[in-house]
Amino acid sequence: MIELDTAFGDGTAVIRPMGRLTMDTAPKLRSLVRQAVAENRARVVIDLSGIESMDSVGLGSLIAGLKTTRQAGGDLRIACIGPQVSTILHLASLERVLRPYDSVAEALQ
Amino acid sequence: MNVPAAAQITAPAEPNSMQRVHDLLAQFWDQCGSVTLHERIRFETATVEIANNIAEHVDTETFTLKLAANSEALEALFVDSGPPLRFDPLSRTMPEELAESGRGLALACAAVDEVHYLHEAHQNRWRLVLHRSAGPG
Numbered sequence: 001m002i003e004l005d006t007a008f009g010d011g012t013a014v015i016r017p018m019g020r021l022t023m024d025t026a027p028k029l030r031s032l033v034r035q036a037v038a039e040n041r042a043r044v045v046i047d048l049s050g051i052e053s054m055d056s057v058g059l060g061s062l063i064a065g066l067k068t069t070r071q072a073g074g075d076l077r078i079a080c081i082g083p084q085v086s087t088i089l090h091l092a093s094l095e096r097v098l099r100p101y102d103s104v105a106e107a108l109q
Numbered sequence: 110m111n112v113p114a115a116a117q118i119t120a121p122a123e124p125n126s127m128q129r130v131h132d133l134l135a136q137f138w139d140q141c142g143s144v145t146l147h148e149r150i151r152f153e154t155a156t157v158e159i160a161n162n163i164a165e166h167v168d169t170e171t172f173t174l175k176l177a178a179n180s181e182a183l184e185a186l187f188v189d190s191g192p193p194l195r196f197d198p199l200s201r202t203m204p205e206e207l208a209e210s211g212r213g214l215a216l217a218c219a220a221v222d223e224v225h226y227l228h229e230a231h232q233n234r235w236r237l238v239l240h241r242s243a244g245p246g
Contacts, residue, residue: 020131023124023161055157056213064209087150091219097206 011074013041014104018050021058029058033065033076042074045107049080054088062098077107113179114140122169122189130160130174137176144183151220152183152239158217159187159235162198167191167233180241187235193228 013036017029029046036044044065048054066076079101081089089095101107116137120126134153138144144152156176163172169191177184199218204211218224223238 022127022157023165024127053153053157055154055161056210056216057161059212060209063207067207067209083146084150084154087147087220088154088216091154091216092203092212094206 011041012043012045012108013039014045014047014108016047016050019052021048021051021054021061023055023057026057026061029061030064030068033068037068037072037074042069042072043108044069044074044076045101045104046076046078047080047104048078048082048085051082051085053084056088056092059088059092059094063094066098077101079104079107113177114142115175115177116140117173117175119171119173122163122167122172122191124164126164126172127157127160130157133174133176137178141178141183144178148183148239148241152185152237155217155220155224155237155239156185158213158220159185159237162213162217163187163189163191163233169233182241183239185235185237187233189233190231191233193233194226198226199224 015029015032017025021029033044046062046065062076062078069076078098080103081100086100089098089100114137116133118129118133120129134156138149160174167189169189172187172189175186198214201214201218203215217237221237221239225236227234
């Protein structure tokens with residue numbers, strides 16, 4: 001399940017995937033980021049607090065979203081990651097590209 | 110400590126089988142008891158990535174996954190009857206930072222201490238090993 005929350009003002013969107021971010025759900029996340037950008041909300045925060053685990057396909061969807069937002073002059077930030085996502089980012093050496101924020105509010109600043 | 114533990118499935122080699130892999134891992138962890146979070150994350154990451162690869166890319170009807178644990182190591186053994194891989198899966202490195210795919214096998218290799226692949230007797234066989242002394246939880 002993935003939730004798109006638009007309550008954070010003009011130009012921003014917060015997306016909250018729940019459960020596992022894997023090959024089943026990653027296409028939906030990509031689609032929601034494209035939707036947000038199409039609605040002129042290119043500053044996207046992915047709130048990962050509800051994610052139990054993420055695989056390489058899920059990680060690829062975050063990278064795809066990052067590129068989509070940056071091409072529109074925005075950015076994609078991730079917030080509230082757990083130890084599993086932290087490990088995946090570390091193993092993939094992507095902590096600099098996808099810098100995790102402690103909270104959604106911090107990521108929106 | 111509840112180890113040794115073991116669990117096994119044979120499932121269709123298709124993406125829908127990934128739920129069964131996750132269910133098997135959950136059952137396995139219940140048996141293992143004392144596995145640290147660090148061990149669990151790394152072993153599960155490697156196992157899921159190899160399962161993803163078989164489910165997505167290998168032309169075979171089914172695959173078998175066996176999980177085993179003792180006080181020394183966690184092990185996963187995958188067997189399928191697909192054709193041999195046309196590349197050396199153990200030489201895969203991480204793609205460039207903004208690549209959207211191509212990290213699965215490299216992640217698996219990075220997550221555990223040993224990844225072995227061979228094709229023999231018309232079967233692909235993967236063996237993943239995480240040493241229990243790999244690090245803190």
